[in-house]
Amino acid sequence: MKEAQTRLVAPVQYGAMPNLGLYSQPDGPFPNWSELLPLGKIDEARAAQEEAVEHAVADMVFAAAAMIEAGADQIDFDTVGGPGDADFLAALLAAERLRFEYPDIGIEMGMAGEFVLGMHGELAYGGKRLAGLWPLEQMKVARKAGVTMFGPAVNVNTRRSQAWNTARAITIVKPCTAGAEIPIHMNAGMGVGSVPMTPIVPVDACSRASKALVELLGLDGL
Amino acid sequence: MGFGDPLGMAASHALASGMGGMRTAGDLVARLQVTRGMRLGPAKKYVAERLGVSAFDLSDPTAMQDVRRDLGLGRIPVQDLTYPKEPSAMESKFRIAEVLDIPINSVTRFRRLAGLG
Numbered sequence: 001m002k003e004a005q006t007r008l009v010a011p012v013q014y015g016a017m018p019n020l021g022l023y024s025q026p027d028g029p030f031p032n033w034s035e036l037l038p039l040g041k042i043d044e045a046r047a048a049q050e051e052a053v054e055h056a057v058a059d060m061v062f063a064a065a066a067m068i069e070a071g072a073d074q075i076d077f078d079t080v081g082g083p084g085d086a087d088f089l090a091a092l093l094a095a096e097r098l099r100f101e102y103p104d105i106g107i108e109m110g111m112a113g114e115f116v117l118g119m120h121g122e123l124a125y126g127g128k129r130l131a132g133l134w135p136l137e138q139m140k141v142a143r144k145a146g147v148t149m150f151g152p153a154v155n156v157n158t159r160r161s162q163a164w165n166t167a168r169a170i171t172i173v174k175p176c177t178a179g180a181e182i183p184i185h186m187n188a189g190m191g192v193g194s195v196p197m198t199p200i201v202p203v204d205a206c207s208r209a210s211k212a213l214v215e216l217l218g219l220d221g222l
Numbered sequence: 223m224g225f226g227d228p229l230g231m232a233a234s235h236a237l238a239s240g241m242g243g244m245r246t247a248g249d250l251v252a253r254l255q256v257t258r259g260m261r262l263g264p265a266k267k268y269v270a271e272r273l274g275v276s277a278f279d280l281s282d283p284t285a286m287q288d289v290r291r292d293l294g295l296g297r298i299p300v301q302d303l304t305y306p307k308e309p310s311a312m313e314s315k316f317r318i319a320e321v322l323d324i325p326i327n328s329v330t331r332f333r334r335l336a337g338l339g
Contacts, residue, residue: 005328008250008295009311009318011256012293071328074256102311104325108257183255183262189231206234214239220255220262 001070015076023052074106082112084119099146111150135176183220
């Protein structure tokens, strides 16, 4: 990061996923909540997620702080909430601690999907339950945590046309951009934001998605 | 770039809805979003006022090339001729922090670690 900062004029950010799943067995130290839930062990599954959150927050703050000390312009928490509400909470708590330690640093938070899954179900941030939140409310809790740039994500339905997916993405994100007080940089690529689900995206499809999202949503970036 | 090009997605976004990056004032507007949490409109207005140009000029590569060269805000070495007396990347960021009156993390730490106060 330090070397990149000496050579580049444009802002350089460090981005990574919270990825709470890595903290569950067999990859991590805590019981696997995805295995406990089908067995009806709800309390055990919740306890495992809560323990994983504590460790994920400490790791994210450790890694992000090192990048900031090396000169990073912004920290980007990417695909937040993929494993559910506990993952979202971990990213929010990490953002809150970084904002306290580094008041001027940029913090971006991009989501994994349009809807936060309730893998825990009772976790809250600032009194707001995280399970079931849609982009507008996601943005509000992110901003409360100190996030300066928010990225809503809407997953593509591969059985539908791009026009259908574009209309759906815009409909879901419109309240978020309309009520935003921080820049909104929507996720638009390879299976989200109405960009087709393929690693090599056709130019005509991507450019149509890009233009439609920016023009109709009034996005601040992508 | 073409149908199915691995770089097609990034290039499509850049051409369909991008500001132009460092060819224009894209990176400068982005810095206001990053450091101040400004949305696009207010960020463009702020940068335009600090540079003494119109918001329309911010997306004009021809206009911004002169502005960036005159103010030492950094240009693209592979696109523009650069000379020894022109600022390097780090030096350009010192100028950007001053012209836009914003904190730039790498500049703040460079200054501190180099003992510049």
